[in-house]
Amino acid sequence: TMAPQGSRAPLEFGGPLGAAALMLLLPATMFHLLLVARSGPARLLGLPPHLPAPAALWSPGALLLWLTWLGLQAAFYLLPARKMAEGQELKDQSRLRYPINGFQALVLTALLVGLGVWAGLPLGMLTEMLLPLAWVATLTAFIFSLLLYLKALMAPASALAPGGNSGNPVYDFFLGRELNPRFGSFDCKYFCELRPGLIGWVLINLALLAQEAELRGRPSLAMWLVNGFQLLYVGDALWHEEAVLTTMDITHDGFGFMLAFGDLAWVPFTYSLQAQFLLYHPQPLELPTASVICLVNAVGYYIFRGANSQKNTFRKNPSDPRVAGLETISTATGRQLLVSGWWGMVRHPNYLGDLIMALAWSLPCGVSHLLPYFYLLYFTALLVHREARDEQQCLQKYGLAWREYCRRVPYRIVPYIY
């Protein structure tokens, strides 16, 4: 069942050793952040004041809540969709179909949660369950990736991902062997990438806001800003759900521990770090400063959305009037590369916008602690590494035309700097 070209693919993430280290480091970092955020000193680089007792990690209630959450989101996924989209062409020339109903899932979740709160559901109590919830999310990600690894043993070679089939079980378990594991029409990777984790993230944020209101009479301005910015980001991702079908996670990476853990545990429990920090360490924020931070977020969002939409429009239909006037380079594959507009400024303008937003999410937390800036630091490292991986893949796809693009647009993410 080994993919012949897979075994020749160069190893990423530092090979099996790197993969093994990341499998320990990522969950350890997540628990470190969760513990440190609620500690007095809240030092990113210090040790957490105490390690949790096993009883603080394990709770049958958390397991039940988590499985209900996954079940609810799976049910929303199976509801009739306003549109079915086709994915990129696969090795066997077929295309998979995907439901476009992620935004609908967000709205239905909001209605259900709103109804629950109206009926007296103590949403703020969720903040007391973050540790055991993170623990069951980690366990499910681990068990799920194990099942996916076994499922891939039966998959035809054409269904395997280019990267995760080296023959080394640790590496392949981490990266994921099968490209689009499905049960019937239920696509596991597509489902996990956008729904339980992203919607879970904003729900946790909202619970932290509710808990702050409970403790201090009303939510702080900083908490409102963090909630608003991140809701915009998640709403935007689900509104433009179809665009995720062209990201390397869907088209290139298998579904293994990295994405299962990343989607199900890492995103909801570490991306909500700023709101967690604010609950335990309230920060004063004046209106003028808040307005400047809103402006920073708006600039970031403008670049992020402008760049992503320009590329998506161009890839769908290069003669669309919104992009037809842009300068392009032809490639041997028949596809073209944009060299003006956003994509003529740097080679990854969307990463630049995303990073500016990341900064705006941390600024409401003040500058007294490094902890709320963790996301910005991690995200910079992730995007620099991702950019290098994408560059490698584009060089393989487009060869000389890609070199020409790099010559014409020399900076990767930040103009005149990187």
Ligand SMILES: NC(=O)C1=CN([C@@H]2O[C@H](COP(=O)(O)OP(=O)(O)OC[C@H]3O[C@@H](n4cnc5c(N)ncnc54)[C@H](OP(=O)(O)O)[C@@H]3O)[C@@H](O)[C@H]2O)C=CC1
């Ligand atoms: N919040 C988070 O944790 C994360 C967010 N993201 C965000 O996800 C979004 C998607 O990112 P990602 O999937 O990495 O990559 P991109 O959306 O940047 O896509 C890269 C692909 O775009 C195409 N492309 C590159 N240059 C050009 C050009 N000049 N003209 C036309 N097409 C071009 C190439 O594919 P092809 O030619 O085949 O179309 C390339 O492989 C980004 O906005 C990123 O910031 C990503 C990771 C994590």
Ligand SMILES: CC(C)CCC[C@@H](C)[C@H]1CC=C2C3=C(CC[C@@]21C)[C@@]1(C)CC[C@H](O)C(C)(C)[C@@H]1CC3
């Ligand atoms: C922590 C590990 C080393 C790696 C885990 C990475 C994952 C957490 C991220 C990989 C790509 C992602 C994307 C988004 C969220 C984070 C992960 C899953 C994304 C859904 C966020 C919202 C954006 O608008 C997007 C463009 C849809 C993103 C797609 C990639």
